[in-house]
């Protein structure tokens with residue numbers, strides 16, 4: 685299976701990076717091919733809504749890392765969104781990537797895919813993730829992608845918090861179970 689993992693945190697050794705690391709470890713052990721795209725460390729410009737892509741068969745006027753990512757995204761069987769909660773949603777770094785899906789909507793919608801969500805947040809009350817999960821589900825519905833699972837790690841503000849929980853193991857098992 686071809687898997688694309690999109691991460692959104694600016695922390696290379698943060699809480700959500702650990703979930704991504706463990707998921708990727710499990711998925712690779714299970715024999716899958718993983719393309720990881722750490723959005724915070726890539727050059728991705730925000731969509732400027734010029735609609736050039738609508739008039740030019742998906743071609744974007746931006747010349748950046750999305751050019752490398754797009755073929756992997758289109759060919760993926762599974763797309764995994766990994767983000768810390770930022771004001772109840774995904775980070776701007778990851779949202780920039782999602783907005784750029786716009787140029788290749790048709791290709792993304794025509795190839796059946798599964799999706800997963802791995803998220804972390806400092807709050808420890810379940811409603812903290814509601815808006816993020818709602819947004820993720822709306823994206824899946826719009827693109828015709830099937831939700832295939834999630835790890836929602838609440839109560840983890842920093843790396844040492846999450847290291848003491850079962851969430852990394854859950855992320856590993858999600859990857860290994862594919």
Ligand SMILES: Cc1cc2nc3c(=O)[nH]c(=O)nc-3n(C[C@H](O)[C@H](O)[C@H](O)COP(=O)(O)O)c2cc1C
Nearest residue numbers: 693698699700768769770771772805806807840841
């Ligand atoms: C700008 C910003 C906004 C945040 N908003 C939330 C929030 O709405 N809910 C929450 O539980 N944690 C919030 N946090 C805390 C982070 O989600 C939390 O520390 C997370 O573990 C960081 O993940 P990372 O180490 O992968 O970057 C916020 C942190 C920042 C910097």
